[in-house]
Amino acid sequence: MAASDFTSAPIREVFCSVQGEGPYVGTRQAFVRFSGCNLNCNYCDTDFSNPGTCNYEQVEGSGIFEKIKNPVSISQLESMLKPFKKLHSVSLTGGEPLLHADFIEKLNLDSPLYLESNMTLPEQARKLTEKVAYVSGDFKLPKLIRGMGSEARETHMENTVECFRLLRKNQSRDCFCKVVVDSNTELETVTPAVEAIAPYVSCVILQPETPIGRDVTNPRPSQSIQASVQNIMELQKSLLEIIDTRVIPQTHRMWGCL
Numbered sequence: 712m713a714a715s716d717f718t719s720a721p722i723r724e725v726f727c728s729v730q731g732e733g734p735y736v737g738t739r740q741a742f743v744r745f746s747g748c749n750l751n752c753n754y755c756d757t758d759f760s761n762p763g764t765c766n767y768e769q770v771e772g773s774g775i776f777e778k779i780k781n782p783v784s785i786s787q788l789e790s791m792l793k794p795f796k797k798l799h800s801v802s803l804t805g806g807e808p809l810l811h812a813d814f815i816e817k818l819n820l821d822s823p824l825y826l827e828s829n830m831t832l833p834e835q836a837r838k839l840t841e842k843v844a845y846v847s848g849d850f851k852l853p854k855l856i857r858g859m860g861s862e863a864r865e866t867h868m869e870n871t872v873e874c875f876r877l878l879r880k881n882q883s884r885d886c887f888c889k890v891v892v893d894s895n896t897e898l899e900t901v902t903p904a905v906e907a908i909a910p911y912v913s914c915v916i917l918q919p920e921t922p923i924g925r926d927v928t929n930p931r932p933s934q935s936i937q938a939s940v941q942n943i944m945e946l947q948k949s950l951l952e953i954i955d956t957r958v959i960p961q962t963h964r965m966w967g968c969l
């Protein structure tokens with residue numbers, strides 16, 4: 712897993728699109744997708760490898776990519792983002808962007824930073840407490856992480872809660888939590904997670920797992936790993952006792968944009 716030094720980072724792609732997930736769905740963003748991740752979620756829809764170059768879609772929505780040599784320097788990335796106008800914010804995603812916190816800390820951009828993170832690296836999160844204006848933090852359910860044994864689960868929970876505490880909502884930052892749920896997700900596993908982070912977030916989003924490599928325009932495939940509408944609405948009803956809880960599927964996968 713290649714992390715970045717202070718001045719350059721391995722970046723998989725840079726493009727402009729609209730936010731497809733969570734409460735800011737539809738806002739115009741530039742996306743910076745860093746390479747590398749510290750987790751292996753069984754539902755992950757993203758190629759975050761580093762093939763040695765970064766795909767750069769300079770013209771919004773064109774589908775035409777230039778290849779930039781990796782690693783990309785801070786000044787190169789700042790210049791690459793300049794053509795994108797009228798942005799709500801710049802999404803820092805991956806892979807796991809917190810692996811590149813030293814690099815992010817040095818970025819100087821015109822738009823606010825929107826961090827999209829798995830929230831498992833508190834020592835890295837600490838470096839960005841003054842830097843990011845939006846935090847879209849996942850709470851990863853341990854059952855959906857490949858290779859996570861029962862001994863590691865307690866530390867995983869502690870690290871996640873500490874990340875939310877460090878990057879919590881305040882006067883100059885919104886912080887919300889997304890939980891990806893599948894057909895086996897039980898209220899008993901989601902409730903303690905939501906209770907623990909509720910003081911730090913503005914709302915919780917239940918994000919139904921989108922089947923990878925299947926026809927996402929067919930919402931009810933016969934043997935679905937997706938949570939049933941009834942199950943997810945039961946989850947929402949219980950969690951609404953704790954905090955504003957919304958159900959928002961990934962909209963960009965339906966539309967077919969990046």
Ligand SMILES: C[S@@+](CC[C@H](N)C(=O)[O-])C[C@H]1O[C@@H](n2cnc3c(N)ncnc32)[C@H](O)[C@@H]1O
Binds near residue numbers: 748806891920923
């Ligand atoms: C690719 S991840 C990158 C950022 C960070 N590593 C994380 O997991 O939050 C971006 C978002 O996509 C979500 N995601 C990935 N695969 C998904 C799928 N098959 N269905 C629903 N959400 C998915 C993740 O849970 C996360 O909220």
Ligand SMILES: Nc1nc2[nH]cc(C(=O)O)c2c(=O)[nH]1
Binds near residue numbers: 728
């Ligand atoms: N349109 C769009 N919205 C997104 N929201 C989170 C994404 C991600 O992969 O981090 C993503 C993405 O890849 N595309």
Ligand code: SF4
Binds near residue numbers: 751752756757759805
């Ligand atoms: S943490 Fe994010 S990028 Fe990493 S495997 Fe999970 S969903 Fe994919």
Ligand SMILES: [Mg+2]
Binds near residue numbers: 756757
């Ligand atoms: Mg994505």
